[in-house]
Amino acid sequence: MEYQVRHAAPEDAAAVAAVARRTWADTYRGIIPVEIQAAVLPQWYAEERLARAAANPASAFFVAQTGAGEGVGFAQAGPREEPGDAELWRFYVLPEHQRRGLGRRLLQACLGALQAQGPVSRLFVQVEAKNAGGRRAYERLGFHYVREYDDELMGHTTRMCEMCLHLDGQGS
Structure with missing residues (x-):
């Protein structure tokens, strides 16, 4: 199948929201309660x-x-506030389209846009610690474990894992 990765446009909002709903239901099943997801x-x-x-x-x-x-x-x-640091805030691909290079292409597009605004040496991402599939995907993209911490999500405590991709050739 052929894919295109392009800058989002306002008219993409409904499609992005639909992808979010489908991927959240699949990704966070058993991790984030359904009622929290719905809120x-x-x-x-x-x-x-x-x-x-x-x-x-x-x-x-x-x-x-x-x-x-x-x-x-x-x-x-x-x-992020620290010069040279950035954060991947949202990153989802429908399950049936995963493992086809789309994640890598989306990541490279984001990095290109960020670097056009100034040098970026580290890209961080926050992922639920129990999201083993997500953590593996980030590791395949070159991210490394930084730390774990508890976070509150509308009254629900979830364990988060911070990961980092070093773009300057340096390790942790």
């Missing part, structure tokens, strides 16, 4: 919010589509 998704993936983020020409927000134009993945990243 979080409409806030974090509100179409108006996604459209505003996509409308920003400086944003590192990309979508992956099939040749027929079906949205199958997305990624969004941005700078």
